[in-house]
Amino acid sequence: MTNNNDITVYEVGPRDGLQNEKGVIELHDKVEFVNRLSNTGLRKIEAGSFVSPKWVPQMASSANVFQQITRVESVCYSALTPNLKGLEAALEANVDEIAVFAAASESFSQKNINCSIEQSIERFIPVIERALENNISVRGYVSCVVGCPYEGNISPNAVALVSQKLSDLGCYEVSLGDTIGVGTPNAIINMLNVVKDATPVEQLAIHCHDTYGQALANIYAAIEAGVTTVDSSVAGLGGCPYASGASGNVASEDVVYMLEGLGLNCGVDLGKLIDAGNFISTQLGRASQSKVAQALAQ
Numbered sequence: 001m002t003n004n005n006d007i008t009v010y011e012v013g014p015r016d017g018l019q020n021e022k023g024v025i026e027l028h029d030k031v032e033f034v035n036r037l038s039n040t041g042l043r044k045i046e047a048g049s050f051v052s053p054k055w056v057p058q059m060a061s062s063a064n065v066f067q068q069i070t071r072v073e074s075v076c077y078s079a080l081t082p083n084l085k086g087l088e089a090a091l092e093a094n095v096d097e098i099a100v101f102a103a104a105s106e107s108f109s110q111k112n113i114n115c116s117i118e119q120s121i122e123r124f125i126p127v128i129e130r131a132l133e134n135n136i137s138v139r140g141y142v143s144c145v146v147g148c149p150y151e152g153n154i155s156p157n158a159v160a161l162v163s164q165k166l167s168d169l170g171c172y173e174v175s176l177g178d179t180i181g182v183g184t185p186n187a188i189i190n191m192l193n194v195v196k197d198a199t200p201v202e203q204l205a206i207h208c209h210d211t212y213g214q215a216l217a218n219i220y221a222a223i224e225a226g227v228t229t230v231d232s233s234v235a236g237l238g239g240c241p242y243a244s245g246a247s248g249n250v251a252s253e254d255v256v257y258m259l260e261g262l263g264l265n266c267g268v269d270l271g272k273l274i275d276a277g278n279f280i281s282t283q284l285g286r287a288s289q290s291k292v293a294q295a296l297a298q
């Protein structure tokens with residue numbers, strides 16, 4: 001049962017956060033990371049992806065991660081699956097939810113997934129159908145919803161079109177990503193106002209990167225506009241290899257701190273979340289990028 005003050009924090013650290021890490025992260029550390037996140041009160045954790053290890057070597061161990069984690073009943077564990085092969089592997093690994101990844105920018109789609117927006121959507125049709133047949137819920141991602149590294153500003157209409165297609169195909173939720181973190185609150189609101197006309201706001205999530213330090217402001221704007229699901233990555237993990245200078249996802253700790261201050265309930269224990277973020281930061285050999293984690297460490 002949710003009420004109007006409920007916000008879902010969708011943790012993407014183990015996938016979006018770690019996928020571009022160059023160094024080896026041991027399987028047992030990934031498992032421990034997901035297990036720690038599972039005990040924070042989070043309800044959604046994107047724990048891996050079933051993509052070709054040739055493209056994303058860091059995610060090659062996703063099947064093992066899903067096999068070895070200790071699942072918490074209240075947590076939905078999801079994985080990114082770009083094609084049928086990935087979906088079959090995800091079903092084998094007993095994922096609760098899958099995600100497909102599209103772009104609102106034609107050039108970004110070409111560079112990132114080697115096909116047009118239209119072709120990417122065509123490819124998702126059998127993936128989504130097969131997932132739904134197996135009672136697996138499907139989440140859609142739309143990247144570059146306000147800006148693209150190749151095309152600059154992106155028209156809200158382009159975002160609305162892709163979002164609606166994903167929703168029509170059966171995605172229960174569409175996560176709108178400011179992949180390179182260039183957005184400001186007005187751009188987010190203008191985009192949402194157009195997207196909301198085609199896809200109900202209850203089905204929209206916001207996914208912000210903090211490249212220009214705007215992520216929390218943008219999330220606040222999205223919440224004011226009615227969005228109730230926020231993607232984030234503990235310790236601010238993440239980046240984008242196709243978007244130079246793109247820094248990590250907004251830190252989950254910072255989002256939870258803001259939600260608490262706003263009197264919005266997300267059910268996440270901030271202390272446990274900080275511990276999970278510090279754990280993975282230690283494994284990566286660097287400090288947490290979460291401002292809240294840094295402040296509370298002093």
Ligand SMILES: [Zn+2]
Nearest residue numbers: 016207238249
């Ligand atoms: Zn991201």
